[in-house]
Amino acid sequence: MTFLLFIFLLPHVTCTWPGLWPEHNHEDDCLDVAIIGAGIGGTYTGYRLRNRGLKLAIFEYSDRIGGRMFTAQIPTVPGTTVDFGAMRLNPKEHTFLVRTARQLGLNIVDFPLNYGNRNETIYYLRGRHLLPDELGGPKTPYNLRPSERLSPGDLLWKLYTENTNMSGLAYPSESEIYTIYTRDGYPLYTMSMDNFLSRYASREAYSYLRDALVWNHATGRFGAQIGLDFLTFITDSNAPDDLKTVQNGLDQVPKRLLSAFVRASPRHSVRLNHQLTSMRGRPGNYRLRFHPTRTVAGYTKPTLLPDRYVCARKVVLAIQKDCVEKVNFAPYQSSEFRRRIGAVIPIQAQKSLPCLPLPLDRLQQCE
Known part of the structure; x- marks a missing residue:
């Protein structure tokens, strides 16, 4: 949320x-x-x-x-809605929202967690269309190092396992995250994603992860340990299987x-x-x-x-x-x-533009 x-x-x-x-x-x-x-x-x-x-x-x-x-209707497909910001909830964690939605008479429905038919899912990166299996391959329009020519999820996982003391065999538990140090001796939980990637990835790899993963967690000021939570979420074997949403959009x-x-x-x-x-x-x-x-x-x-x-x-x-x-x-x-x-980090909808620099007596809302 x-x-x-x-x-x-x-x-x-x-x-x-x-x-x-x-x-x-x-x-x-x-x-x-x-x-x-x-x-x-x-x-x-x-x-x-x-x-x-x-x-x-x-x-x-x-x-x-x-x-x-922010929910939008697809004009050419009547009855089909797309959520561009908040889109799903976990009933075990978002109990307050679920209870409120039901009090309002809204229907809570299943949100199948998948990324569509791989043969029908298309990425549009730097003016080029790619299938999921083509990400990281020769058609990927980024000047990646040879070691970075991987799918976005695999690349992020490789950066963690090769540049920290964590094992490459399993995801760390919540308590273990705070024992992870970079190869330079920095506690992972004290670093932002930007700080971590600037040390261990090329600028092109940064752009590739930001564009292909889309999620705010992949880059930016979020703590570097959040990227591990993100990886567990996008991996089918670890992702929650009971995600829900509100019928007709959140x-x-x-x-x-x-x-x-x-x-x-x-x-x-x-x-x-x-x-x-x-x-x-x-x-x-x-x-x-x-x-x-x-x-x-x-x-x-x-x-x-x-x-x-x-x-x-x-x-x-x-x-x-x-x-x-x-x-x-x-x-x-x-x-x-x-x-x-300064300790608060906002999360914006995908449609959003950043707040523009304005005089102090002007407020630009970021939705």
């Missing part, structure tokens, strides 16, 4: 803004809770608060509900949560195409500034419309940490906040 950062800004005093608010804003207009983000975190927050007699609003940067739970969960939220009270609202740019105030008395956006063909951009201001007694940020960092709010500028938020 997705990693979301929740920051609860503490409660309740009053709601007056002498000299700051437009004249039509009054204390009665103040929201009890402003929820930023209409992904699984924001919609679930609204769902849990829906029957408490509060005035609530959920604000979303784009025109779409679900965030990283985005049915946030959509049902939002539907229940809206139906619960006429005081609840959902405001799409609202980009949070700054926050001011103190607990119980926050002033939020939003910039209107417009979504066309799935792309959301700022507009030239004037900013809008909202009063809220509490605020919940249910957005990715990279975007939280770009909110103009004084407490977020502290070194302690920066240090703590």
